[in-house]
Amino acid sequence: MSESTTPKPKTPLKKKKDTFFTALHGPVFWPSIIIILIMIVGTIMLGDTAAGWFNTARVNITDWGSWLFVFGVNAFIVFSLYFAFSKFGKIRLGGEKAKPDFSTSAWFAMLFSAGMGIGLMFFAVAEPMWHLLYPPHAEVGSIDSVRDAMGVTFLHWGLHAWAIYAVVGLSLAFFAFNRKLPLSFRSVFYPLLGDRINGWIGDVIDILAVLATLFGLATSLGLGAAQAGAGMEFVFGFENTTTLQVIIIVVVTLVALVSVLLGVQKGVKVLSEFNIRLAGLFLLAILIFGPTLFILGTFIQSTGYYFQNFLEYATWVEAFDEDGSFMPTWTVFYWAWWISWSPYVGMFIARISRGRTIREFVLGVLIVPTMVTFLWMSGFGGTAIFLETTGIADIAAAVEADQTTSLFILLQQFPLAIVTSILAIILVLSFFVTSSDSGSLVIDGLTTGGNIDSPASLRAFWASAEGLVAAILLIGGGLGALQAASITTGLPFVILLLVMCYSLNKGLSAEYKENMARDRDKEREDYRTLVARLLKEQREKKTS
Secondary structure (H helix, E strand, O other), X not given: OOHHHOOOOOOOOOOOOOOHXXXXXXXXXXXXXXXXXXXXXXHXXXXXXXXXXXXXXXXHHHHHHHHHHHHHHHHHHHHHHHHHHOHHHHOEOOOOOOOOOOOHHHHHHHHHHHHOOHHHHHHHHHHHHHHHHOOOXXXXXXXXXXXXXXXXXXXXXXXXXXXXXHHHHHHHHHHHHHOOOOXXXXXXXXXXXXXXXXXXXXXXXXXXXXXXXXXXXXXXXXXXXXXXXHHHHXXXXXXXXXXXXXHHHHHHHHHHHHHHXXXXXXXXXXXXXXXXXXXXXHHHHHHHHOOHHHHHHHHHHHHHHHHHXXXXXXXXXXXXXOOOOHHHHOHHHHHHHHHHHHXXXXXXXHHOOOOOEHHHXXXXXXXXXXXXXXXXXXXXXXXXXXXXHOOOXXXXXXXXXXXXXXXXHHHOXXXXXXXXXXXXXXXXXXXXXXXXXXXXHHHXXXXXXXXXXXXXXXXXXXXXXXXXXXHHHHHHHHHHHHHHHHHHHHHHXXXXXXXXXXXXXXXXXXXXXXXXXXXXXXXXXXXXHHHHHHHHHHHHHHHO
């Protein structure tokens, strides 16, 4: 099929009605439900055996697939920058006359809340401290180990993560808004598959997207519940048991249901802006009460160190390391987690990005959230390193004992510890709600053939399912089971996303050629109009 003549389907996958069962797309909805139920029931019935299987699956996949994950995430950075700075950069999502649906500040708030959220709260102190204790590229206790701790943290939370979201979000937005296809993952493969996306191949693609989204979200919800429980134990004295974490998941899921029913404008948008304001206040508190100059210096120097060593960090796969335990535990887990999140974050970003040019979209998604994330990690991770290296507090021991408590132990070292700890709990729970809310909207779209106006009951169903899966996996295997679920779904998806980039390039090429042809036609028409006007003026002069 010629990329310059890529046709646009005239109708969506099926006509949708405003009821639960008629709105859903059965070939995607029911297989997804069956697979999810099998995993849930199996986890409950097998208990400790299931936990062992989850751990084995995680180890095997990371051992075998490390090189593929590393290759994939680097390719996504190259693709995203190519799309931004090539001839495609001026193409506007939604067409030349499209206007953004949200202000730039609201847009940044929503994409940031959906893209990172809970993870930033969970790992901001724990990860830099862990890398300080066990530096992958330096000697323990050396100055290089401090640089390495922040550099590796920046690697995991920087451009690679946002490049994944950028290419997925761009693909979904382009094919939905410019090529008038349903806002569903199958649509991004139209240049390669044509009308076959409406058949079983498209159904399989969307089922994989549903599973990746659901289990990627479950991982985040599990981390959020564990950290919120740790905060409640510190502040209120509750024991941070699995039971407490499940109760947190249930309560937050109920709150998310309310937000889902309110919709994007009144629900997700309002919560996202609240998250950003609260996160800004939280970061400001650590800047004021913490070692301000050290934090700012850490941000500047670590950012420079990250870019200076970017290629070495980005392509490291432990090929020559005898131990080889760091990549599966940290880097590959992150790449798989971000990839499993990409249908969810990408589709959500796509829904809020109509009217942006491709260059504006890519640079906005890549640069601003990355730099804010680096400042956040410098604030909390840098403060933890300062307290540890100066001997003021033993943050390292807290991290080794329980990563979920490390943030709250850090906050105890500064004034108003109770206030900031409560603030941290509220922020974790708020990010929790936003993730569940956004995720339910995305899965709802996937299981209704791209319908963005499906019944509220269907969105509420998926919000409940996300909480249920997170709770069951937490009970059945803890955070290890959640990590295994995200890595397992991330492996096939990295291949799918690489094919997607090629498909997007074909689609953009077709759009570019059509725009060029339209511009040439307009120039000819303008020229003919100009000539006709001049001839008319000459005739009028002669007659006068």
